[in-house]
Amino acid sequence: MTEKIDFDVPEIPARIEDPGVQPHASSHLKPYRAQHQHQEALGFPGELVDGWQEKAIDKLGELTGKYRSLQVFMDSCMKCGACTDKCHYYLGTGDPNNMPVARQDLLRNVYRRYYTLPGKLFPKLVGAVDLTEDVLDQWYTYFHQCSQCRRCSVFCPVGIDTSEVSMAAREILDTVGTGQKYVNEVIGKVHRLGNNLGLPEPALADTLEGLEEDIEEEIGVPVRLPLDQAGADILLVTPSADFFAEPHVDGLIGYAKVFHQAGLSWTLSSHASEAANFGLFIGSYDNMQQVAKRIRQAALDLGVKRIVFGECGHAWRVAYNFLSTLTGPLEFLDTAFPSPQHVVEVTHNLLQSGRLQVDPSANDDKRVTYHDSCNVARGSGMGDIPGGQMLLPRQVINAVCNNFFEMPANTTGDATFCCGGGGGLLTDELIELRVKGALPRMQALQTVDKAHDITHMVAICAICKSQFAKVLPYYGFQMDQILSLHQLVGDALVWKVNEV
Numbered sequence: 466m467t468e469k470i471d472f473d474v475p476e477i478p479a480r481i482e483d484p485g486v487q488p489h490a491s492s493h494l495k496p497y498r499a500q501h502q503h504q505e506a507l508g509f510p511g512e513l514v515d516g517w518q519e520k521a522i523d524k525l526g527e528l529t530g531k532y533r534s535l536q537v538f539m540d541s542c543m544k545c546g547a548c549t550d551k552c553h554y555y556l557g558t559g560d561p562n563n564m565p566v567a568r569q570d571l572l573r574n575v576y577r578r579y580y581t582l583p584g585k586l587f588p589k590l591v592g593a594v595d596l597t598e599d600v601l602d603q604w605y606t607y608f609h610q611c612s613q614c615r616r617c618s619v620f621c622p623v624g625i626d627t628s629e630v631s632m633a634a635r636e637i638l639d640t641v642g643t644g645q646k647y648v649n650e651v652i653g654k655v656h657r658l659g660n661n662l663g664l665p666e667p668a669l670a671d672t673l674e675g676l677e678e679d680i681e682e683e684i685g686v687p688v689r690l691p692l693d694q695a696g697a698d699i700l701l702v703t704p705s706a707d708f709f710a711e712p713h714v715d716g717l718i719g720y721a722k723v724f725h726q727a728g729l730s731w732t733l734s735s736h737a738s739e740a741a742n743f744g745l746f747i748g749s750y751d752n753m754q755q756v757a758k759r760i761r762q763a764a765l766d767l768g769v770k771r772i773v774f775g776e777c778g779h780a781w782r783v784a785y786n787f788l789s790t791l792t793g794p795l796e797f798l799d800t801a802f803p804s805p806q807h808v809v810e811v812t813h814n815l816l817q818s819g820r821l822q823v824d825p826s827a828n829d830d831k832r833v834t835y836h837d838s839c840n841v842a843r844g845s846g847m848g849d850i851p852g853g854q855m856l857l858p859r860q861v862i863n864a865v866c867n868n869f870f871e872m873p874a875n876t877t878g879d880a881t882f883c884c885g886g887g888g889g890l891l892t893d894e895l896i897e898l899r900v901k902g903a904l905p906r907m908q909a910l911q912t913v914d915k916a917h918d919i920t921h922m923v924a925i926c927a928i929c930k931s932q933f934a935k936v937l938p939y940y941g942f943q944m945d946q947i948l949s950l951h952q953l954v955g956d957a958l959v960w961k962v963n964e965v
């Protein structure tokens with residue numbers, strides 16, 4: 466690790482515990498602000514607008530009117546305290562504004578001031594505050610210290626979802642002209658070029674060709690990664706990190722090997738060469754819809770019968786919950802399959818029906834654990850069984866690997882800890898927050914490592930993989946200890962001569 470760090474990396478504690486309140490501990494951490502061009506490409510004003518207070522207050526009223534859940538979240542907190550020590554950013558920084566209830570209160574106190582009678586008449590008595598520049602700055606800081614992971618909502622007795630509060634706050638910030646550079650720049654690239662990386666079609670075609678050569682060299686089988694192949698049965702929509710970043714690309718190679726061995730007809734699309742939908746992170750329905758519509762259009766243009774999503778947590782949250790709401794009906798797809806479907810569901814079905822030949826001993830050099838990605842675990846489903854999003858990935862791992870060990874139960878499944886880089890925070894200027902926010906997951910990893918000598922942690926989310934590759938070394942692990950689930954699958958496939 467060559468980069469200079471100017472913060473103390475926390476010691477991994479023996480157990481996950483409240484670090485004690487340290488006021489303002491992370492108040493200096495905020496993402497770069499979006500410039501004119503990043504804002505305007507998304508339909509937002511390029512700088513803080515005149516009359517921003519009034520516009521922000523109006524937008525807050527519009528959002529509580531539009532989203533019934535937000536109105537309920539503003540009105541129903543009982544201040545019971547159950548959520549206070551459940552956020553990884555609080556556990557990693559000790560900053561009290563990273564307690565979920567305090568984060569919500571940054572918005573709630575303004576809501577009270579302008580939208581409740583007691584707040585209008587006796588603001589001090591009910592903790593209502595005016596929307597000032599300081600408050601706007603606090604919103605910018607602390608609503609960008611929430612990865613929208615929903616862990617706190619699991620523990621809230623009335624189900625308040627801080628991720629939705631954060632999305633609303635970010636939508637207000639964008640509306641008055643003070644958005645975040647990283648996320649808004651990425652969304653602009655998807656609108657323009659079809660993927661987060663700004664990868665044009667010729668570069669994508671070259672990359673896929675190179676991967677085909679690598680696979681053939683590795684296993685002696687001509688596995689194809691087709692692009693824009695009209696008439697294919699399956700459109701695979703995957704995070705663009707899968708095209709070249711480690712360990713993501715090994716996951717893409719794994720999907721290709723699975724499709725090849727099962728004899729499935731599939732294609733990628735240069736028009737929809739991105740599964741990620743960062744519109745979710747800024748709560749912008751319009752941008753989320755525009756990004757999602759590329760997928761329906763690509764599916765129609767290519768004449769596919771199925772849409773399958775690769776390993777991307779928030780993309781699956783968006784796709785699973787509301788792809789057809791965003792894009793319009795997907796009535797042209799084959800109703801014999803879920804639409805959309807996750808690649809883990811595809812592989813799971815193929816394994817169950819004996820259409821994949823696997824030898825789990827091929828992974829005997831690995832002792833793995835599994836990180837439940839927040840957006841999959843708490844924001845989606847898989848298969849047609851409750852909790853399938855937790856079960857199916859584990860059943861696939863157990864089918865292709867003999868050495869699988871769980872992290873402690875209070876850190877997995879729907880209680881999983883965020884990687885620390887989700888929700889649009891995977892940007893270099895937030896590295897201190899990302900490292901500190903990863904602390905609870907690192908503690909759980911260290912626990913299972915001490916008991917079982919773990920070599921790798923497996924994930925099915927592109928952001929988790931990028932985040933862990935970056936932060937694992939801060940805690941004494943190696944960056945290549947994070948793996949794509951489909952790398953494990955691909956490595957366990959057994960190839961016969963007639964498949965060559």
Ligand code: SF4
Pocket residue numbers: 551552553554563564565568610611612613614615616617618627628883
């Ligand atoms: S949604 Fe996640 S990141 Fe946001 S406050 Fe809750 S636990 Fe923290």
Ligand code: SF4
Pocket residue numbers: 541542543544545546547548549565566620621622623624625
């Ligand atoms: S757990 Fe829910 S009700 Fe209790 S303080 Fe937190 S947000 Fe409020």
